[in-house]
Amino acid sequence: MSSEFEPVGVAVVGCGNISERYGRRMLSRPELITVTGAFDIDRGRELEFVKKCGGRPYQSLEELLSDERVEIVVNLTTHSSHAPVTAAALEAGKHVHSEKPLATTREDGKRLLKLARKNDLRLSCSPFTFLGEGQRTAWRAVREGSIGTVLMAYAEMNWGRIETWHPNPESFYLPGAGPLLDAGVYALTLLTAILGPVERVKGDAALLLPQRTIRQGPRRGETFQVATPDQVSGFLDLVCGARARLTASFLGFSRQDGIEFHGEVGSLHLSSCHDFDATVEIRTVDSKEWRQIPYVEEPYRGVDWGRAVFDLARSIRTGRPHACTGEHAYHVLDVCLSVLESAEKERPVTVASRFQPPEPS
Numbered sequence: 001m002s003s004e005f006e007p008v009g010v011a012v013v014g015c016g017n018i019s020e021r022y023g024r025r026m027l028s029r030p031e032l033i034t035v036t037g038a039f040d041i042d043r044g045r046e047l048e049f050v051k052k053c054g055g056r057p058y059q060s061l062e063e064l065l066s067d068e069r070v071e072i073v074v075n076l077t078t079h080s081s082h083a084p085v086t087a088a089a090l091e092a093g094k095h096v097h098s099e100k101p102l103a104t105t106r107e108d109g110k111r112l113l114k115l116a117r118k119n120d121l122r123l124s125c126s127p128f129t130f131l132g133e134g135q136r137t138a139w140r141a142v143r144e145g146s147i148g149t150v151l152m153a154y155a156e157m158n159w160g161r162i163e164t165w166h167p168n169p170e171s172f173y174l175p176g177a178g179p180l181l182d183a184g185v186y187a188l189t190l191l192t193a194i195l196g197p198v199e200r201v202k203g204d205a206a207l208l209l210p211q212r213t214i215r216q217g218p219r220r221g222e223t224f225q226v227a228t229p230d231q232v233s234g235f236l237d238l239v240c241g242a243r244a245r246l247t248a249s250f251l252g253f254s255r256q257d258g259i260e261f262h263g264e265v266g267s268l269h270l271s272s273c274h275d276f277d278a279t280v281e282i283r284t285v286d287s288k289e290w291r292q293i294p295y296v297e298e299p300y301r302g303v304d305w306g307r308a309v310f311d312l313a314r315s316i317r318t319g320r321p322h323a324c325t326g327e328h329a330y331h332v333l334d335v336c337l338s339v340l341e342s343a344e345k346e347r348p349v350t351v352a353s354r355f356q357p358p359e360p361s
Contacts, residue, residue: 007034008313009069013061013085014076015040015049017166018099018305022074023053025306032313033306039064061085065092071316072097074309079177083108090115090123095316097124097309100185102329104176106337109330116326122315124322125329127186128308130193131361132276133299138261139194139360140296141268146282148264150195153244155187155273158254163224167217170224172250178228180205180336184248186273187259188332191236191244194261197354198244198335200237203343205229208251234339239354246339276300327355 010026010033012019019038026033037055040046046057058064065073065088073089075082075098083103089096090112102125103109116123129135142150159179162169172182192198207229214222230251236244258278261268266284277299281290300307308324315322334353342349 005317007032008071008316009034009036010072010074010309011036011055011064011067011070012038012049012074012076013064015045016076019049019076020052021305022076023049025304026309027053029306029310032310036067036069061088065089065094071095072309072312075099078171080104080171080174083112086112087115090119090121093119095122095312097312098126100126101181101333102326103333106334109333113326113330122312122322123326124308124312124324125326126308126324127189128324129186129274129303130190131307131311131323133295133297134270134272134276134278134280135190136361137280137293137295138268138270141280141282141293142194142261143360147261147266147268150242150261150263152262153191153242153259155191155244155246155259156254156256157183157187157248157273158252158256159183159250160253161212162250163212164215167219169214173212173226173228175228178232179230179248179250180232180339184232184246185332185336187246188335189328190259190273192331193357195238195242196240196357197238197331198236198351199239200348200350201335201338201342202235202348203232203339205232205340205343232339275302276304277302323358325355331355
């Protein structure tokens with residue numbers, strides 16, 4: 001497949017659990033992306049990544065950032081490392097796509113936005129799954145008024161127990177991570193992409209299973225302590241007038257990871273906030289049955305892990321806005337921290353940040 005511009009050089013920092021998924025997808029679009037290499041503090045993981053996905057192993061983050069071929073840094077480090085690695089890349093003049101969350105504090109998040117603006121760089125951040133075909137189908141149906149004005153939304157992100165599949169799960173259970181900032185952000189990013197920003201929240205949070213046992217990998221059988229709530233619910237008042245309830249959990253094995261929109265004349269159900277081939281169904285007040293609506297285009301099966309990087313690469317070459325903005329990611333971070341703050345203080349919290357929702361495609 002030919003391209004109207006030179007491929008964008010991309011390097012990966014952090015070669016953990018999801019890096020190969022990113023790498024293999026980026027390899028599928030050589031007209032857009034050239035993988036220049038990767039860096040990880042674990043040399044074995046770094047070498048495994050470049051063996052499978054190409055490029056060179058960098059000896060240090062500094063060496064990677066000094067490579068003039070690198071235009072985009074894909075930051076796949078642990079939650080607490082997102083902000084310092086992204087900051088270093090922006091200071092080195094690199095565009096960034098970061099895994100979620102953008103940062104673990106508002107101060108660090110604001111610093112990243114300021115650095116990107118100061119250096120005239122693109123800052124992109126996950127979750128990018130609102131770009132999926134199923135999610136865009138739901139977005140279009142809401143925008144076209146299929147259920148009337150949205151009054152209420154319910155979202156479930158019951159992510160199960162990370163320690164049952166991840167060989168090093170502790171970072172998911174630290175402050176700055178947890179089920180809301182790791183999993184709830186999928187639903188929250190989609191919800192705010194479609195309905196716009198949140199202005200006030202109430203939160204409820206609990207630590208229900210404080211000791212966990214690793215069940216995969218070489219550390220199987222080791223136990224560790226959970227340091228942040230593993231069950232969180234947020235009740236959201238949006239600027240548009242709609243209300244929403246979001247639940248995020250690292251406890252239950254629920255079959256729910258979708259979202260419902262309830263409007264003046266009907267309801268819409270999206271089966272997953274995560275998978276691009278999620279089904280979209282509508283039932284109106286005049287109907288006794290749910291009906292599935294057709295996709296905006298043939299859906300990618302599962303998750304296209306390269307989609308945000310492809311979008312960022314195109315935006316750099318064409319000058320158009322990119323979809324997964326740092327401002328949106330910061331608002332999602334602000335909402336999550338506000339929910340946790342509300343739960344701790346047992347009172348509503350006003351969300352100060354705002355963002356410009358992306359244009360639906």
